Amino acid sequence: MLHAYVTTSPGLARLGQQSPTDPRPDLERAIWVDLYRPLDSQVAAVVALGVDVPSLADMEEIEISNRLYREEGTDVMTVVLPGHLPDGRQIAGPVSFILNGRRLVTVRHHEPRSFATYPERAARTTPGCRSPERIFLGLVEEIVARLADLLEGVGRGLDTVSARVLGEAGPAELKASLGEVGRLGELLGQIRLALLTLERALSFYDQTLAGHAQGHELRPIAKALMRDIAALAVHNDFLSSRVSLSVDATLGMINLQQNNTVRILSVVAALFLPPTLIASAYGMNFPNMPELRQSWGYPFALALMLASAVGTWAFFKWKKWL
Template sequence: MLIAYRPAPRGLVALGPGGPLSEALWVDLYRPEPDEVAALTALGIEVPTLEDMEEIEISNRLYREAGADVMTVVLPGDADEVGRVASPVSFILTDARLVTVRHHRPRPFETFPERADRSAAGCGGAERLFLGLVEEIVARQADLLEGVGRVLDRVSGTVLVREGRSPAQLRVALAEAAGQGELLGHIRLALLTLERALSFFDQTLGARSQGKELRRIVSGQTADIQALVVHADYLSARIGLSVDATLGMINLAQNETVRILSVAAVLFLPPTVIGSIYGMNFRVMPELDHPLGYPAALVVMVVSALVTYLVFKWKNWL
């Protein structure tokens, strides 16, 4: 799917069907079809394939070709087949326009068009549009980090504060903490690749007419990314604490169950010994002929169990 945008009094508006791509300031390609790739090729823009975008060699992630800067970052987003994923997105920046190529749906690409004029860079050119989109992406990562923090607050409340928590609640808390750890990994990868892309873009600003002004914006965005990385490290430590605490509570619950079973087994051990003695098949056992032998054995069993229980209570083992 190809969506082309042009500047408007407020933000960006999509070109109508059949609108000339030469008028577009931003062309967003989502799972591009061959005819859409051909339309970009006619404008002199080579669209990388998904295999090229997934290649981890630096020469395939950040490079300059035919006057266009190609920067590939890895962003979290939704995919129809598997849900949330971290997948590459390529930014192709020319003097006339910005082209983005993606195969999943990061949310900033849906929210940015109507907010493009609100960014610090504005949308008065391809370079400013690129920096505005990066700003939107960074803000989205900050929102995701805030969401991770809220989930960890809920997990901590379940594991460390709530009384009478059930094993099922602990299992849910453990799954939530593990899921947030996976999301945090996606966010940190996005921040890392964004910082590299901005560093590459900063090196090209010397040849641009607004390079000095844009460099200040790049410096501010880089500082924002570094601050988010520090916050991500803090959340990573919290996730480790939440997982350890949840596993500890699960172990304590299991130990309590095993302790109860052990105490029950010990309480029934003396009566079992007595019953086993008088269940032996020896020919000479004088107690078997005693008229009160059976009730006496029952009394001894109850007393032995009671004495064991009292001893356990005295030792504070119960």
């Protein structure tokens, strides 16, 4: 899928659907071209503009030299952002920003929500959208805001889980809470990776602003975004510690419930131990057992077993073990 945008007085306007046979006339006007799971024809159309489009395998390379580099005046920056696949699964996937003096090209194979919300908000972002560089910084600002929203959502989720775990939650609820905490922890890991790669990309971009005509205007914006990212990283670490605490609390509650079950079984076993001992003694087939020949022998054995059980129960109550 290919989305192309031009700058208008209100902000960004999306160009019409590109013709499969000749998509270049509209693309020549575009200031931002967004490639989402692009077809070969769409990649070829962007390549015809003089922009090399990396493949998914290239974008997934973890070497920093493959993710951040400048080639013939074009900056290529690849970051890892949380988003969704077409089937709805949440993943952290690579997104490439290809920036030159004429346009910004983004390449992605999943759907970070920021790319859907940014075009309508482009004019209201701090950098604006008058140039490719400002669109890049505005898009990063939208991504940072989205990551902040995700962190707030994780915080609210942890509040809900903590209230449930520390309340009167049953085994099924505790199991569900443990799964929810695991999902939130995985999302935090994706957000932390996004913040790390964004910080690297902005640091790389900041170094290229020295010879840029708008460098004195764009550098404060880039610096402010890096400060925001650093603050979100601290918040992410705080929420990670809360995830660990929630996991420990959930496992502790599960252990307490299991201990209560084992405690009941232990008490029942202890109550039946003396009667079992008495029954075992009278089950011995020795010739000299006077009680076996008495009419009161059977009731006496039953009464003795009952008394031993009651005595054991009274002893446990006296020790406050029950």
